[in-house]
Amino acid sequence: MFRRLPPIGGDPRNVAEIVNNIMDGKTNNTGTITLATGNATSTTLYDARISPDTKIVLVPFSSAAFNDTAPYGEFQDLSYTTLSGNINSSVTTLPVASTTGFRSAGAIKINNEIISYTGKTSTSFTGCTRGDFGTSNASHNSGDYVHGSQAQASGASAAVKLNTVGFTNGVSLVDGSKITVANPGIYNFAWSAQVNNNSSGVKNIYAWIKKNGTSVDGTNGLVSIHGSAGGIDGHTIIAWNYFVNLQANDYIEFWWSPTDQKLTIDSYEPVAPAPATAAVIITVNHIAPQAYSNIYVSAQQNGQATISHYANSTANKTYAYILIG
Secondary structure, eight states: OOOOOOOTTTHHHHHHHHHHHHHTTTTSSSSEEEEOSSSEEEEEETTTTHHHHHHHHEEEHHHHTTOOOOOOEEEEEOOEBBBBBBBEEEEEEESOOOOOTTOEEEEEEETEEEEESSSEETEESOOOOEEEEOOOOOOTTOOOEEEEOOOOOOTTOOOOOEEEEEESEEEEETTTEEEEESEEEEEEEEEEEEEOOOSSOOOOEEEEEEEEEEOOTTTOOEEEEOOOBBBOEEEEEEEEEEEEEEEETEEEEEEEESSSSEEEEEEEOOOOOOOOOOOOEEEEEEEEOOGGGGGGEEEEEEEEEEEEEEEOOOOEEEEEEEEOO
């Protein structure tokens, strides 16, 4: 119990009790607040002891609050399977073990043949265009690997596609290519792409980022990929990173353009002792403002205060508060 003295004062015993409580750290100026969810970026604190001049100190008070982190995300494009039957060079429906992870329409690669498809079932690719993007039709055997591939015409451009969401907090994948942030700030985007050159001779690939659909000056990279030789395609991993200043709900896309249609971005099956190869990996980290400053008092008046914080979708994220003044 916290005793209060009347305006006219109190007897020595009451005064001593209050002074001793204060010396023992027992003061009636604390409480707790649980952050609103649903990606809310602010929570209202109601407390009659708050005034416009009150200083409010917030500290984590639940495991969810202690584990709060700055926004981050990790995304990949990874898909591969195997043929479940022999196919000749003209069949347009391809039987496979599974199409899980493959897009509803797109491109695949079997050995050196790139094949476009317009549909899929759980165990087949349908509406196939054989020998696409300048490759040759070929027969393939049951058990041959089928690789997810991103392909386009020479000189065309497209957003890099992603199909896997790994770790994420406050960063989401929209429409298979738009990496969207829920909180404003400066972000570090790091990426890598596994590029394959099935043509002879050195070919070039351009890669850059778009912010909210607009290309960002200075972000383009030009990489030369050596050609196939001795029956082995040229392979290169391109990788770099960007610092980008974003507002809530802004998005970033990674775009690419090949100078030759036989330049593709491909996934690969495991090859002992190595695991599978993702066609694309993109990681995102919120780097400013720092995580410790993400929760603060942004407004206050008599009896209440607005607590601003990262977009929150985690239940029971509770903070203790101390009121001073």
